[in-house]
Amino acid sequence: MSILKRFLVLLVRSMPTVFVVVTLGFFLMKLAPGDIADYIAASSGAATVESTNALRDSFGLNLPVLEQLFAYYRTLAHFSLGTSMRFDMPVTELIASRLPATLLLVATSIVMALAIGIVAGTVMALNAGRTKDRILSGLTLVFYSIPSFWVGLMLIIVFSVQLGWFPTGGSQTIGSRASGFHFVIERARYLFLPALSLALYYVAIYARLTRSTVIEMRRQDYVRTAVAKGLNHWQVTLRHVLRNALIPVTTMAGIHIAGILGGAVVIETVFSWPGMGRLTYEAINARDYVLLLGILLVSALVVIAANILVDLLHRFLDPRIEARS
Template identity: 55%
Template sequence: MGIWLGALRRPLLRALPTALGVVLLNFALLQLVPGDAVDALVAEAGSATAETTALLRERYGLDQSSWHQLGDYLQHLLHLSLGYSPRYDMPVLDLLLARLPNTLLLMGAALVISLTLGVALGTVMATWARRWPDRLLSSLAFLMYSTPGFWVGLMAIVLFAVQLGWLPSGGDGTVGAELHGWERFTDTLRHAVLPACTLASFFVAVYARLTRAAILEVQTQDYVRTARAKGLHPVRVRLRHILRNALLPVTTVAGTHLGGLLGGAAVTETVFSWSGIGRLTLEAVQAREYRVLLGVLLLSSLLVIVANVLIDLLHARLDPRIRAT
């Protein structure tokens, strides 16, 4: 237990100033953007008097100075509140928590798919290095890497939803169906297959190439030659000594990609009409809902911080030398 607490101490000490820096930087950047949520509401309404606009700004605290708004926002954060959304007419925290499960499901499924397929393809590529399976899979990985995610999503809808009819084309559940329990869970999974695979397509290529390079480097190390000289079974050498150590750079990069997954989720959720944080972000940008954007950015930062802590623990598990350090 002491080992794990030691591994957690440093990233946890970095988490608080990092989160505070993210809040201050994002607030400063959003203050430079012209307009606010009241401007968007007035534009949608078509007409509004100057008195009505002023009353709305006063109601939501948008008539105050930037320093006063920052102090008010930090005070709300101390009470675990992210403010109130004029457009959605509800607390920002409740709005984010309502969308968060769908995004976590999409990101988690995409991460599992990309790591599983990427490591498997990379292992095959390293096993048949510089031969035709390696060349074929390398070309496939390059194609997946260079193809835009929105195009992959649209082609997936055309093929698997329109032509074959195997999977739904969008949404996070069957419209009008009163499903509960296991039926609702399986229905949500069916709707998540296409967007999760679309989001994972880019990262499969990244992890495949990275796994290939890591395996080719690790299998030349002295401890691998020693393991083979001891007469260990080739499968055990590849799994326990080569692949285990080759996973260290892969998991490190995977931790840094969580922000990219969330950014890609904004496009993927829009293409598939998936109700999540990414789609909410685009809606907030269009509506100039800066409180919602601040909440999304803070939540995203916390997710990345938590992911990095988990990656540190995973590294300590994979490599005993890290635990000793």
């Protein structure tokens, strides 16, 4: 089975999950107090009960809850996410303008967390019980204990305010005409601190998991056989130990994608990163359930697609998974 075909099959199988996510999200939002009409009335400062009820009628908020849900299903059936009540724009356009920045931040954070965590965990495992292991274990415990937003604020103070190495926020210089390699470097300078702030918490998890898995794998019979055949230390570690140790680490990374997306909302606010975080905050503040459901649906699809990619990565790391499926 080709990779693309397998990806499409898994994506189709996940559609019931998306249906459940949208339905539960809709009812949870309806349980929250207030609606978009209350927000508009509070913003105008001169609204009356009659005008507020008129707004609810125009938005269909006075309809029974099930009718509102079925109306949203009909909108989705036409491959549309509806129109935002707050911005009076198609939800698809709003999300499309913010999603690439969030995906860039999340993908960079995952790559950084995995790279740093796997390297640190491997060093800890190869030096178990020694000074390097104790120092790295202490550092990972510190990263695990500190909230991401506080780490972000400290990074801004140290590397932006004091040292001036990185910008304090935003995604690019206003009016910049950089292109090519210079454009990539400029974007990387704006991206580094928010991505690192989001990644450090997960670095601790992946480092500890890699450490325990590598220690376990080094005790396996096939590792002893590889050593007996005369392979050097690094060949055994990279080709036999670390490759098998990556499976539980990447599995955990797939589970954490939803949490990283949620953490991106806070980090984007701290660093003024123009992603979906600010859009989500504005939608919650305005009680714009159409926009919120659109963000929830797209986020669920991103998480599902990422977990499918993790599944395909496992098949590459261990061909036996393909044989068993």
